Amino acid sequence: MILLIINTMKVLLVYPKDIAENYFAKRPVMGIGYIGTCLEKKGYDVRLVDMRVKGYDIKFFEKTLEEFKPDVVGYTLVALSLNQAYELMKIVRKKLPNAINVAGGPEVTLLPKKILSYDFVDFVFTGEGEYSFPEFLDKYEKGEDYSRISGLGFKRKIKIRTDMQDDVSKSFSLIKEVG
Numbered sequence: 001m002i003l004l005i006i007n008t009m010k011v012l013l014v015y016p017k018d019i020a021e022n023y024f025a026k027r028p029v030m031g032i033g034y035i036g037t038c039l040e041k042k043g044y045d046v047r048l049v050d051m052r053v054k055g056y057d058i059k060f061f062e063k064t065l066e067e068f069k070p071d072v073v074g075y076t077l078v079a080l081s082l083n084q085a086y087e088l089m090k091i092v093r094k095k096l097p098n099a100i101n102v103a104g105g106p107e108v109t110l111l112p113k114k115i116l117s118y119d120f121v122d123f124v125f126t127g128e129g130e131y132s133f134p135e136f137l138d139k140y141e142k143g144e145d146y147s148r149i150s151g152l153g154f155k156r157k158i159k160i161r162t163d164m165q166d167d168v169s170k171s172f173s174l175i176k177e178v179g
Contacts, residue, residue: 012070018080076105
């Protein structure tokens, strides 16, 4: 017997363009590809947009929002892409007010409280999100408690959760000391 899991949420994963604009990707970065694959295996309808791909601009992003109508938009944040990431989040907030903006990536792992303090950011993930992000979506969609998910940061009654944990430290046991 094959069990087919179908989730109703649509998820758009975005890698914003950086301010240098000196590189045009030929395909989306692997990070959002990994997350997207994990979500597809859970039955989510997923699209990837790497804004560094030549020809992808704000109009393309807006058209993608209008046609796909995602419930969740996830962003990988790195220092050089913050300006466009914030711009895209504001567009989502304006065009799809019921959609949630979720941020992850190196910048979020370093500065989770700062990123979460922006009113257009709903949730953040520190560390690796391949397991925690699908778990969050499952609980969020079902209306279940997601507060104990590893690496998840969120706002509740104007307070930002500050006790975020992640499973990254478990991976350090694989690194052998030299010397």
